Amino acid sequence: MQHAKIPAATPEHAPVAALRPALFARYGALEDLRYDYPLVLLEDARGGAVFRPLMRLIDETLSAATAPGPESEAQRQQVLRLEASMRRRVAAGESGRLSDLWRTSAAALLAAHGEAPFGPMDTNLDRARERLRGDGAVVGCDAATPKAVLTHVWRAVHADKALTFRKKVDGLILRLSDILKADFMKSDEAHGPEALKAAIGHAESAAIDFGALSDILARARPVDRLPEDRVQRIGWALSVLSGQRFYGPVRGSELLPGQPEPHRYVFESCAEALDAYRRRLPEVVEFVRALTTAELEADGKYRPAQHDPVLAAFDESDLTTDQITLLPAALVLLRDGDDDTSETVRAFEALASSLPIKVLIQTDDILGATSPEPSRQAFGGGSARLAAMAMGTNTAFALQASSAHLYRMRDALVRGMRYDGPALFCIYSGATPTVEGVAPYLLAAAATESRAFPTFCYDPSAGPDWARRFDLSTNPALEADWPTYPLDYEDGDGQRHSTQTAFSYIDFAMCDARYARYCQPIAKSDWSDKMLPAADWLKLSPAEAAARVPYVLGIDADNRLARCSVAEKVAEAATRFLDAWRRLQERAGIRNSHAERLLAAERVKFEARLAEAVAKATAAAPVAAPAPAPAPAAAAAPPAPAAPVTAAPAAAKAAEAEAPAAAPPSDLPWIETARCTTCNECTQINAALFAYNDNMQAYVLNPDGGSFRQLVEAAESCQVSIIHPGKPRNPDEPDLPALIERAAAFA
Secondary structure (H helix, E strand, C coil): CCCCCCCCCCHHHCCCCCCEEHHHHHCCCHHHCCCCCCEEEECCCCCCCCEEEHHHHHHHHHHHHCCCCHHHHHHHHHHHHHHHHHHHHHHCCCCEEHHHHHHHHHHHHHHHCCCCCCCHHHHHHHHHHHCCCCCEEEECCCCCHHHHHHHHHHHHHHHHHHHHHHHHHHHHHHHHHHHHHHHHCCCCHHHCHHHHHHHHCCCCHHHCCHHHHHHHHHHHCCCCCCCHHHHHHHHHHHHHHHCCCCCCCECCECCCCCCCCCCCCEECCHHHHHHHHHHHHHHHHHHHHHHHHHHHHHCCCCCHHHHHHHHHCCCHHHCCHHHHHCCCCEEEEEEECCECCHHHHHHHHHHCCCCCEEEEEEECCCCCCCCCCCCCCCCHHHHHCHHHHHHHHCCCEEEEEEHHHCCCCHHHHHHHHHCCCCEEEEEECCCCCCCCCCCHHHHHHHHHHCCCCCCEEECHHHCCCHHHHEECCCCCCCCCCCCEEEEEEECCCCCEEEEEEECCHHHHHHCCHHHHHHCCECCHHHCCCCEEEHHHHCCCCHHHHCCCEEEEEEECCCCCEEEEECCHHHHHHHHHHHHHHHHHHHHCCCCCHHHHHHHHHHHHHHHHHHHHHHHHHHHHCCCCCCCCCCCCCCCCCCCCCCCCCCCCHHHHHHHHHHCCCCCCCCCCCEECHHHCCCCCHHHHHCCCCEEECCCCCEEECCCCCCCHHHHHHHHHHCCCCCEECCCCCCCCCCCHHHHHHHHHHHC
16 A cells, blocks of 8 residues: 655654654563563472463462451562562573572562561561462563473473373283283292292291192192283283383383383474374384283283284274374474474474474564565564464464463463364564564563464364354454554643554564664654554555555654654555454454355345335325314313422432442452552453443443453453452353353452
């Protein structure tokens, strides 16, 4: 789309290097805020959360360690200061386990306040630490976050699968061993003099004639020994199960001296993962054959004539999903800029293979270079399309998210790792090298807000249709082109103003130094009526757009507000990303072109039927009869009864005030609006579900405007815990039992 000539920047408004979107003015040092980061990667994640924000753990610790009321306020403030100290340390690059970080920060806090060890503050912090639930590595939002989080989730799922595997295999090993031991006890070796002497012990051996005892037992023991072929078959199955290399050693399968180490399942390339799978395939087939044999033998159901031919012909084509799922899934860690672009082809080969291969593609740069020639060492702007392309395989789990949304997408991450088939995780870290002065968390969130990197999940196991498989609900302003937010500012005369501004792809591109020349401030003297906010300009037809000048609001390092020009290159890119966003909306059933076309056709048919019915009714209506002559004047009517006396307004209000306030229905979601701090957490999750009143305090706009999951996530994200999700409105929503359990804390 072309637009009118853009006014040039004047010397008094020279191009600024650190140009940022105007909405960034409200965000300062993130380490001073309580939000989703740092994350704690919990070590014991069995049956519970895999990772949690430090803020949530601290809140739970305070709830358990302090009593409500002013007498515990000192301890609460001390623990919150400790949390702030830990946040600053993580933001500065410090890493480690939460328990270690707690001790280090507590010691520094005591020294800073001149407190002696074992004093009041030290005692309060120790009491809180004893109530801390969970420990693990603490990570901030940086370039290493996607790999650290995804690897941790994979290990947690891997550990759960290992428990299931070991329980099954260990049980079979013990049962088969018992069968062989029972058979051995019928043998001559088990009843020989030396064997009997070893079994009884040396202390009592002098008083027993073991030769005579052996003769007696030989005459009394049964002769129904196991057939030799069965003994060999069970022995072979035991050796295969005990020597498996898919998981680490278990009780019945210790790692013996000289035995190879377990297989590695974390790879740096898809080619390496595929080669490893092909190389291990014969071993997988042999293990499954041994597992099947062991199950049949343990139950006494093995029939050589029936099962020998089947197991002898068993190969990789006979492997079932349950058998493959029992074994570990592979994890492939790819990073945009570090891996050759040919890895994209190999990644889709892995996704199309139906193998349990989980692929992480981390990108640090969505925009890519301004040069039209693509880099050979980067996926470039195409990285924002890979997850959407993966959905075309129909059988691959696909998830796209930025680092800012990893905690909100935690359940989907675990589902993807548990999924039986292949899975693709495209994660934008926010650590773009060419963006200076913007925290990775803020940039990652901006990528989602601007539709440059929308968050979505495609889960083939969720149901048979797109409505159940595809989830786009974690994006802000789900039904709009761009999210809009209020912007308050002062003009040169000190007058306060407020406006609504959209956050578009152009605002996101403005952060990047490579794109700074495409968004330059315009001198106020060059402003004109032709100028139009870029979000509105993108809605115009080509003819209308050619007569207008698009702009976005930006700020410099001193937070000075300016209108910034939009070059055609960036405007065209915004159009492409907006089109991609609308295609995702269609898949989610929002503004679906097929549905709109059918609705328009049905509306035309309905209006035609309505017009026909009105015409028939008019034609069939009888002709009105002449009006009768006026009746004679009636006698004077009796006086009307006196109107009932109503209470004065003041008295009515007083009576109303005396009546107890009705509590919100327990089934409906509601917000303690009077306590709202305007943190934007809930409205960013779904502006159709939550809104602000005239006092900029949140309330539930439409209980049916979003999912129960969004209500629960908003309650968990609320910094003052004033959102109450109520009960689910849709009984068919996925994962309801887990969501109801999470919502119980906010009842």
